[in-house]
Amino acid sequence: MSIGSRLATLRSTESPGSVSTPVVVLSAAIAATVLSPLAWLLWQASVVGVGGAVDLFTSPTAVEVLANSLALTALVTGASILLGVPLAVLTVQTDLPFRRAWTVLVALPLVIPSYIGAFAYISLPNLFETLGLTAAIGVTPPTIYGLWGTGLVLTLFVFPYVFLTTRASLLSFDQAQLEAARTLNHGYVSAFRRVILPQILPGVTAGSLLVALYALSDFGTPAMMRYDVFTRVIFVELNSFGDGRANATLFSVQLLAVTAVILALESRVSSDDTSGYGTPASSSVVLSLGRYRWLATLLPAGVTLFTLGLPVAILTMWLVRSGPGYAGGGLAFSPEFALNSVVVSALAAAATVLLALPVAYYAGRSDSRIAHLVERSTYLGYAMPGVVLGLALVFFASQWLLEAVGPGAVQVVYQSLPLLVFAYVVRFLPQAVGSTRSSVLGVDPELLGAARLLGASRRRTFRRVTLPLIAPGLLAGTALVFLTTMKELPATLILHPTGFTTIVTYIWRVQEAGYYGRGALPALVLVTLSGLSMLQILRQERQ
Amino acid sequence: MSHQRPTTDELSDPASRGDDAVTSDSRTETGGDPTDEPVLELSGVVKRFGTETAVSGVDLAVNEGELLTLLGPSGCGKTTTLRTIAGLEQPTEGVVRVRGEVVAGEGQFVPPEQRNVGMVFQEFALFPHLSVAENIAFGLTEMDAAATDERVAELLDLVGLSDYGDRSPADLSGGQRQRVALARSLAPEPDVLLLDEPFSNLDVRLRVEMREEVRRIIKAAGVTAISVTHDQEEALSISDRVAVMHDGTIEQVAAPGELFEHPESRFVASFIGRASFLAARVEGETIETAIGTFPRSLLKGLSDEYVGADVDVLVRPDDLRATATTEAEALGRVVERRYTGPSFVYHVELGDGQVVHCLHNHAENFEVGDYVGVELGADHTLAWYPAR
Numbered sequence: 001m002s003i004g005s006r007l008a009t010l011r012s013t014e015s016p017g018s019v020s021t022p023v024v025v026l027s028a029a030i031a032a033t034v035l036s037p038l039a040w041l042l043w044q045a046s047v048v049g050v051g052g053a054v055d056l057f058t059s060p061t062a063v064e065v066l067a068n069s070l071a072l073t074a075l076v077t078g079a080s081i082l083l084g085v086p087l088a089v090l091t092v093q094t095d096l097p098f099r100r101a102w103t104v105l106v107a108l109p110l111v112i113p114s115y116i117g118a119f120a121y122i123s124l125p126n127l128f129e130t131l132g133l134t135a136a137i138g139v140t141p142p143t144i145y146g147l148w149g150t151g152l153v154l155t156l157f158v159f160p161y162v163f164l165t166t167r168a169s170l171l172s173f174d175q176a177q178l179e180a181a182r183t184l185n186h187g188y189v190s191a192f193r194r195v196i197l198p199q200i201l202p203g204v205t206a207g208s209l210l211v212a213l214y215a216l217s218d219f220g221t222p223a224m225m226r227y228d229v230f231t232r233v234i235f236v237e238l239n240s241f242g243d244g245r246a247n248a249t250l251f252s253v254q255l256l257a258v259t260a261v262i263l264a265l266e267s268r269v270s271s272d273d274t275s276g277y278g279t280p281a282s283s284s285v286v287l288s289l290g291r292y293r294w295l296a297t298l299l300p301a302g303v304t305l306f307t308l309g310l311p312v313a314i315l316t317m318w319l320v321r322s323g324p325g326y327a328g329g330g331l332a333f334s335p336e337f338a339l340n341s342v343v344v345s346a347l348a349a350a351a352t353v354l355l356a357l358p359v360a361y362y363a364g365r366s367d368s369r370i371a372h373l374v375e376r377s378t379y380l381g382y383a384m385p386g387v388v389l390g391l392a393l394v395f396f397a398s399q400w401l402l403e404a405v406g407p408g409a410v411q412v413v414y415q416s417l418p419l420l421v422f423a424y425v426v427r428f429l430p431q432a433v434g435s436t437r438s439s440v441l442g443v444d445p446e447l448l449g450a451a452r453l454l455g456a457s458r459r460r461t462f463r464r465v466t467l468p469l470i471a472p473g474l475l476a477g478t479a480l481v482f483l484t485t486m487k488e489l490p491a492t493l494i495l496h497p498t499g500f501t502t503i504v505t506y507i508w509r510v511q512e513a514g515y516y517g518r519g520a521l522p523a524l525v526l527v528t529l530s531g532l533s534m535l536q537i538l539r540q541e542r543q
Numbered sequence: 544m545s546h547q548r549p550t551t552d553e554l555s556d557p558a559s560r561g562d563d564a565v566t567s568d569s570r571t572e573t574g575g576d577p578t579d580e581p582v583l584e585l586s587g588v589v590k591r592f593g594t595e596t597a598v599s600g601v602d603l604a605v606n607e608g609e610l611l612t613l614l615g616p617s618g619c620g621k622t623t624t625l626r627t628i629a630g631l632e633q634p635t636e637g638v639v640r641v642r643g644e645v646v647a648g649e650g651q652f653v654p655p656e657q658r659n660v661g662m663v664f665q666e667f668a669l670f671p672h673l674s675v676a677e678n679i680a681f682g683l684t685e686m687d688a689a690a691t692d693e694r695v696a697e698l699l700d701l702v703g704l705s706d707y708g709d710r711s712p713a714d715l716s717g718g719q720r721q722r723v724a725l726a727r728s729l730a731p732e733p734d735v736l737l738l739d740e741p742f743s744n745l746d747v748r749l750r751v752e753m754r755e756e757v758r759r760i761i762k763a764a765g766v767t768a769i770s771v772t773h774d775q776e777e778a779l780s781i782s783d784r785v786a787v788m789h790d791g792t793i794e795q796v797a798a799p800g801e802l803f804e805h806p807e808s809r810f811v812a813s814f815i816g817r818a819s820f821l822a823a824r825v826e827g828e829t830i831e832t833a834i835g836t837f838p839r840s841l842l843k844g845l846s847d848e849y850v851g852a853d854v855d856v857l858v859r860p861d862d863l864r865a866t867a868t869t870e871a872e873a874l875g876r877v878v879e880r881r882y883t884g885p886s887f888v889y890h891v892e893l894g895d896g897q898v899v900h901c902l903h904n905h906a907e908n909f910e911v912g913d914y915v916g917v918e919l920g921a922d923h924t925l926a927w928y929p930a931r
Contacts, residue, residue, distance in 0.1 A: 179655070180664055187654065
């Protein structure tokens with residue numbers, strides 16, 4: 001084939017970088033599959049009927065649950081802004097000592113599951129006794145259950161969302177504008193209010209909405225802290241008899257509605273982004289703290305004490321303080337549990353990345369509306385609280401299969417490993433799609449054109465050029481999904497096969513039984529694993 | 544040039560001790576109202592970043608209504624000097640005074656917002672979330688709403704953007720952004736206006752136009768201004784005086800004409816006007832060079848003690864002409880020619896290996912390799928430096 005005819009072939013079809021029809025169909029099918037639990041749930045809810053729904057929503061319990069959920073969300077979001085914004089300013093704009101180290105330490109709690117924090121904070125009084133502080137002060141702090149306990153723990157572990165998005169906004173803020181404001185008779189505080197704040201507000205808001213979403217959908221922390229929010233009530237109803245399942249469905253729909261409101265706000269914020277036209281400036285120090293430099297380290301140090309120091313101290317205390325009262329009851333930890341965690345996480349990571357590849361490739365190579373829609377719909381699994389996803393899949397496997405296929409099918413699917421892996425795929429597909437898509441975007445379309453001109457087919461071009469180039473992104477996505485799956489609580493708890501214990505379900509069981517000492521080692525293992533995922537995220541950021 | 548800290552090189556340089564006939568610049572009379580009291584004074588200003596010295600001892604006095612430009616290659620410390628005046632950097636040593644009051648040094652440091660010093664930034668640094676009018680009003684913190692509106696309208700008129708008050712900076716062209724930046728910094732009536740490479744962000748055509756415009760606005764506002772640039776043409780065309788900076792110090796401060804005709808140091812000479820140096824030997828009343836013998840009086844202020852010494856004479860391309868000649872009578876050969884549009888610059892290698900530059904209009908044509916004579920056609924005295 002002459003060059004001329006090759007060019008003609010390319011021109012006659014589409015540009016060499018475009019996506020073939022099978023990929024489009026496959027991507028759409030994956031998106032539809034991921035969306036199916038949500039569709040299933042909404043259909044189930046419609047079966048309950050309007051009358052039952054109104055009765056339930058207006059019952060004192062329902063009103064209390066809604067009020068509790070909103071109160072918790074508001075408390076955690078507000079507190080996260082109060083912690084996150086000042087810390088972002090300190091680490092970006094001032095000459096705070098060890099800024100880089102504090103940045104990592106302050107962001108680190110984000111990757112530690114908040115229920116580990118709750119697990120640790122429940123036994124804060126025990127730490128006081130062990131260290132002899134109770135004797136010294138004469139008081140034991142009470143265990144902090146309820147709104148304040150849940151709010152405290154959630155804030156400590158999710159405020160980094162606000163910290164990180166605010167940081168990103170501050171880093172892209174043109175520092176010359178601050179200097180301009182100062183030569184125009186404004187001190188730092190006044191300049192911050194009139195020039196910096198209006199421009200970093202989209203970043204702060206984006207982080208706050210992420211915090212709100214997390215606070216609303218988190219199951220482990222309110223469950224351990226005994227605070228009745230949607231997720232806890234749904235879980236309790238799911239495991240009860242009678243109207244339990246129907247109630248759980250309606251609560252789930254209510255929770256999804258509140259979630260949808262937050263998501264709508266979020267899409268509004270990101271589209272509202274009025275970015276500057278100037279060049280982003282360096283991260284040079286613009287505010288010298290002078291003699292308050294060292295005093296200012298008290299803020300990040302204090303936060304780190306509460307997010308990392310105290311929890312690790314408490315878990316270590318349980319680890320070294322052995323005794324019949326703390327360990328017992330036939331709940332001994334077995335290495336098999338860790339192996340189970342690793343196996344199921346590896347399966348989930350492999351499946352997720354495999355399914356993410358066509359979607360990410362399509363989304364990265366095409367600007368069409370369908371491509372955007374397909375990519376967006378895979379993100380829905382992220383917004384769906386784990387408890388709700390678990391509930392939808394339980395219904396699907398136990399009820400629908402029973403009616404449509406028969407009891408045999410239920411035995412095969414319900415509480416089976418594939419169903420659990422599917423739940424992980426739905427939850428964590430966005431992570432893999434995100435990292436894969438950005439690496440697909442990094443591949444210069446000209447390279448694909450060059451390969452085609454050199455006579456390679458579309459398939460060969462993908463195998464020889466695209467795949468090697470996006471391999472790092474795929475690997476990063478796999479690692480991230482693997483580590484996140486290791487820590488996942490609600491879906492694992494609801495869908496794990498009988499007798500299949502993982503690190504997470506083990507921690508849950510010993511916590512419920514009150515054998516905190518037993519949970520210390522696996523909890524510390526999870527904290528360490530979380531540190532690994534932070535390394536992974538940092539490495540990605542550097543690229 | 545009494546503010547200048549003399550170096551040993553310059554002490555032995557008679558050119559700097561020669562007659563100090565100031566080439567008067569007509570501009571100083573048209574704009575502002577220069578008085579004897581300096582508005583801004585820098586003495587012995589040093590700025591170090593860690594082990595790096597950016598500014599190593601700058602002395603400078605700027606008079607009321609004057610437009611002075613700090614000119615120098617990148618990394619010479621000019622922008623750091625400007626930021627030190629603004630209060631965006633704190634000098635390591637030395638004193639900065641605005642209207643006689645110490646704003647930095649002697650144990651004091653007045654923050655930028657209390658200095659009454661305005662600044663136009665390189666990228667303009669307009670606030671993207673505020674309208675043009677809100678940008679200009681930003682520094683007017685002590686005026687009521689009516690007075691602010693009036694002042695903003697006044698400035699919009701001054702910079703010729705009366706109908707643009709409600710626009711967003713993002714919708715403006717480069718030249719318009721610069722006008723807004725200028726209006727914003729002039730609004731609070733600063734004692735000193737600083738301009739950091741104000742034209743570097745504009746395309747070439749607009750740059751020339753905006754030079755005139757910015758000078759007009761500054762003079763109309765009557766503000767004392769200091770600008771920074773690495774572009775000699777820009778510096779010579781807009782300034783009342785130019786301070787040439789090199790390696791963190793000021794080499795010479797003078798009116799543009801004086802600076803061009805009588806550069807006081809080799810650096811200033813070579814930085815301004817593409818000069819080349821011609822080796823010469825002083826013989827009694829004449830000087831011998833590779834292109835001929837000339838009277839000693841051609842060199843400005845050459846004293847008797849230099850008789851018998853070697854000197855380097857500063858010759859600019861427009862001082863020299865190449866002439867057609869035979870190979871036998873030639874003084875050199877054309878080794879390079881540069882076409883600049885209206886003119887050619889020929890690089891001629893003389894018999895002893897020196898290379899000089901000759902400027903010609905585009906009608907006269909030599910080829911590379913041609914044998915040529917070289918004539919000195921200067922109608923003014925020439926600057927010179929002791930041979931190295």
